[in-house]
Amino acid sequence: MKNYIFISIFLCGTAFAKAQTPITLDTIYANDQKNVALFFPEPIRQGITGSDNFVFTYNREKEQYFGLLQAKPGMESNLLVVNRNGAVFSYIVRYKKQLDRLNYFIPKSKSIGNEKPIVADSTKVVVFKKELGNEVYYYQKFCSYLIDRKQRIGRIKKRNEGIVLSIENIVFDKEELYFVIQIENKSTLDYDLNFLKLSVETRQKGKKKSLQSLYQEPIFKYNLPTKVVENETVKLVYVLPKFSISNDRRAVLEINEKNGERHLKLKISHRFINNPN
Structure with missing residues (x-):
């Protein structure tokens, strides 16, 4: 429930006129034996589930009209999908051992609103704007959501x-x-x-083996601290342009202490970079 509320607020920001009346969400059932296909009126730009026991896959490289839902046994959750035109669709998702339906053709009328928040009254239409700009505002909200979300890609420590x-x-x-x-x-x-930076290392072949390092410049940093006090844990997010690496390369996250000697280099395999969540 917590995930559902946050995701809805985060991405929907949505049409306030529709928020005036309660919205009853339809339920979609899935399991881990079959793919449940969801066909939308516009290509899918983003799809998020509120719990890790539900997986919604769609083409992230080339926008397509359908996505596939699978589920493992567990508590019900929710699915939020945003189409290319900004239309927002929200559903309750539940695990069911025996499925009665494998395909859902979703009409435009099932949209709960649009991610571009517009407020209408009797005299004028007010467009909701942020001083930092839409892009930075989106980064901030999505980074905050990711920090709160209990999802891991693997043990990288x-x-x-x-x-x-x-x-x-x-x-x-x-x-x-x-x-x-x-x-x-x-x-x-x-x-x-002192610094926290991400680089990509390439192993140079030949008799004299060496490493060539290429720094990756973040386009946005969220919650980056200047100090981590004793017994404290800090979470932050680096946003970088999408990239992939071959199996002879690896990403390296490097942290350096100011006026100190505690220096760490964390190696990240190409498989984590090429297969993100």
Whole structure:
């Protein structure tokens, strides 16, 4: 329920006129044996489930009209889908061992609103604007959502002298990769951050093997601290333009202490970069 409320507020920002009356959401059933296909009136730009026991897959490279839903046994959750034109669709999703329906053809009338918030009254139409601009506002909200979401891509962690650096999640959305990073200070000394950077390393072949490192510049940083005090854990997000790497390359997340020697390099396999959540 918490995930449902947050996702709806985060992406819907949606038509306030429809928010005046309660919306009854339809239920879609799925299981882990068959694919349930959802066909939408416009290509899918984004699809999010509120729980990890539900998986909604769709073509992130080339927008298409359908997505596939699967589920594992567990509590009910919700599915939020945004079409290319900004139309928002929301459903309750439940696990069911025996499925009566495998295909859903969803009409435009099932949209609960549009992600571009517009308020209409008797005298004028007011467009909801943010001082930071729509793009930065979107990054902020989506990063905040990812930090709260309990989803992991795998065990990617490095320790050194009480400092633990880990990648909690890597998420692909639109044309960006979101790296959810955690810094944990288990030592008795505060950790003053000098820099935190992400690079891609390439192994050079030949007799004299070497590493070539290429720095990846984030387009947005969320919740980056200057200090991690003792016994504190900080989560942050780096947003980078989408990229992929071959199996002879790897990403490296590097953290450096200001006026200190606690330096960590976390190696990230190509399979995590090429298969984000």
